[in-house]
Amino acid sequence: AQSVTQPDIHITVSEGASLELRCNYSYGATPYLFWYVQSPGQGLQLLLKYFSGDTLVQGIKGFEAEFKRSQSSFNLRKPSVHWSDAAEYFCAVVLTSGTYKYIFGTGTRLKVLA
């Protein structure tokens, strides 16, 4: 069955430090992949997406992610974290047949220390 794993439930970094959030997926075909951010009580905001082509994708707010087919991974990175980045981050894979529904990971909660 298709699944998305975000192995880190919580991550704490200092402001200005680099960040990497891990995402692994299980899906037989080439997936479409997304990263979303959610602030408390808010909806989901799209950070970046991968459909095909260049495996390093740039997103908003200085985030980037790299698709590695051999590792079934789509890790999110940011070179220098800002206090406003504190939020919950979700990785999602889209099933590219049938309903095109999203399968989300369980999320990683990011805490930023001043």
Next chain:
Amino acid sequence: DTGVSQDPRHKITKRGQNVTFRCDPISEHNRLYWYRQTLGQGPEFLTYFQNEAQLEKSRLLSDRFSAERPKGSFSTLEIQRTEQGDSAMYLCASSSGTYNEQFFGPGTRLTVL
């Protein structure tokens, strides 16, 4: 493009009552999705419409849940005889096109007392 809107944003109800939520998708989007998100979890797929046709329902959607999308525009999600376990954020998303990038609404937070 005004985005996906949901109404109400918050709903508090007593166990056993019925509730109905509304989602207005982006106007040109033919696909509409409902997801449920509980505390500490990622959103989980509930159901999917293409135009007015409901094409898939998750096993999470018990008989107490029903969704409609009359005329392929807005959608409603009704929960009958609510239970405390129904407390969650209910998210609506819409999409169209080849890559099906989904645009999410702000969600309706349901609290069942």
